[in-house]
Amino acid sequence: MESNSSPSSSPIPIFSTFTSPFEGSSKKSDLTKKPLSLWPGMYHSPVTLALWETRSNIFERLLDPPLDAPPQTELITKTPSRSRMTIMYNFSTDYLLREQYRDPWNEVRIGKLLEDLDALAGTISVKHCSDDDSTTRPLYLVTASVDKMVLKKPISVDVDLNIVGAVTWVGRSSIEIQLDVTQPATADATDSVALTANFIFVARDYKTGKAAPVNRLIPETEREKSLYEAAETRNQLRKRKFKDEKKELDNGEVDKFEELLAEGRIFCDMPALADRDSILLRDTRLENSLICQPQQRNIHGRIFGGFLMHRAFELAFSTAYTFAGMMPSFLEVDHVDFLRPVDVGNFLRFKSCVLYTECENPDHPLIHVEVVAHVTRPEFRSSEVSNRFYFTFTVRPEAKAMNNGRRIRKVVPATEEEAHRIVERMDADSL
Numbered sequence: 001m002e003s004n005s006s007p008s009s010s011p012i013p014i015f016s017t018f019t020s021p022f023e024g025s026s027k028k029s030d031l032t033k034k035p036l037s038l039w040p041g042m043y044h045s046p047v048t049l050a051l052w053e054t055r056s057n058i059f060e061r062l063l064d065p066p067l068d069a070p071p072q073t074e075l076i077t078k079t080p081s082r083s084r085m086t087i088m089y090n091f092s093t094d095y096l097l098r099e100q101y102r103d104p105w106n107e108v109r110i111g112k113l114l115e116d117l118d119a120l121a122g123t124i125s126v127k128h129c130s131d132d133d134s135t136t137r138p139l140y141l142v143t144a145s146v147d148k149m150v151l152k153k154p155i156s157v158d159v160d161l162n163i164v165g166a167v168t169w170v171g172r173s174s175i176e177i178q179l180d181v182t183q184p185a186t187a188d189a190t191d192s193v194a195l196t197a198n199f200i201f202v203a204r205d206y207k208t209g210k211a212a213p214v215n216r217l218i219p220e221t222e223r224e225k226s227l228y229e230a231a232e233t234r235n236q237l238r239k240r241k242f243k244d245e246k247k248e249l250d251n252g253e254v255d256k257f258e259e260l261l262a263e264g265r266i267f268c269d270m271p272a273l274a275d276r277d278s279i280l281l282r283d284t285r286l287e288n289s290l291i292c293q294p295q296q297r298n299i300h301g302r303i304f305g306g307f308l309m310h311r312a313f314e315l316a317f318s319t320a321y322t323f324a325g326m327m328p329s330f331l332e333v334d335h336v337d338f339l340r341p342v343d344v345g346n347f348l349r350f351k352s353c354v355l356y357t358e359c360e361n362p363d364h365p366l367i368h369v370e371v372v373a374h375v376t377r378p379e380f381r382s383s384e385v386s387n388r389f390y391f392t393f394t395v396r397p398e399a400k401a402m403n404n405g406r407r408i409r410k411v412v413p414a415t416e417e418e419a420h421r422i423v424e425r426m427d428a429d430s431l
Contacts, residue, residue, distance in 0.1 A: 169231030
């Protein structure tokens with residue numbers, strides 16, 4: 001992302017939420033303003049509080065949208081710089097903030113970072129779609145999907161961190177936002193970018209719930225034009241992928257499918273003869289459940305998408321940890337689709353498993369974990385998938401050394417459905 005000197009893109013400092021950022025304020029306007037920490041319908045975290053305070057004039061309208069007001073009648077053409085935002089984590093000086101983000105290995109908790117990325121992307125989408133007219137009703141913006149995110153280097157919790165993002169592409173009612181997580185380069189990593197993510201949001205009319213057109217985008221710089229073209233290419237690939245989802249397996253895939261299933265049948269029918277270096281997929285499963293609480297909802301009353309990604313990541317990490325018997329190291333999260341909204345009061349079940357492993361390089365084995373989120377309604381005896389997450393982990397050499405070089409086992413299916421899932425993910429990861 002290129003820098004911009006406009007006031008709207010000035011970096012937003014992030015502070016710890018162990019104490020209220022509104023305490024001790026002496027400004028007259030602050031004394032009459034309702035603290036954001038008391039607003040209903042917001043998932044509170046250091047980042048969301050800072051973002052909502054920065055754009056409170058917009059979010060106050062969204063808390064009680066004027067549904068009787070007319071929709072925006074004229075689309076505005078904006079540049080990427082109009083939506084660009086930067087947030088700063090002063091980890092080097094803010095001890096309390098460090099403690100909120102520290103994991104047991106003195107790195108940043110990836111799950112919390114996924115939350116923050118979603119929060120910032122959502123704010124940027126609102127900023128782009130706003131017409132700054134209080135007489136029109138705002139749009140309802142929801143996370144539709146997240147493209148693959150790859151961790152390029154470990155993120156230290158002792159060094160200041162920045163996230164910068166802007167709109168890079170728009171369709172009729174969809175918006176793509178690119179976010180770059182940066183930390184000063186070190187001797188081990190010359191590039192300051194630690195992670196790049198692309199979020200897709202879709203716009204709905206608050207009153208009708210139907211798709212609504214969004215403001216246009218005109219890239220200015222060569223980099224912005226390049227990002228726009230890359231986003232357009234990704235959009236075309238998504239459309240083709242959607243059309244090809246139900247294609248028949250080709251011969252190579254059938255052979256792979258049968259080979260996996262044959263190994264699984266040995267486990268089921270002749271367990272004493274099964275390969276001790278393999279394990280059934282069903283034996284790698286973990287699960288947790290929760291009732292979605294009001295404190296986890298966003299300004300639209302739905303469960304905050306970043307919260308779902310956070311919970312999915314931590315279950316995936318636990319799954320990889322118990323499977324490997326060694327501390328896993330996160331590498332990437334594949335494309336995530338938000339298939340249906342999750343509401344307050346929903347019974348949400350996260351189910352995880354290790355789909356398959358890659359051990360061709362014994363010093364850098366790969367563990368592919370699937371997490372599926374189900375919205376379950378016991379009173380109606382129904383269960384629907386809201387999200388599918390695919391995470392990839394490895395284990396660090398020092399962890400393998402501590403465990404006497406313990407091998408990562410191969411995962412095999414016991415059913416045709418499991419074999420299909422494994423083959424599909426292998427093919428998707430090879431693209």
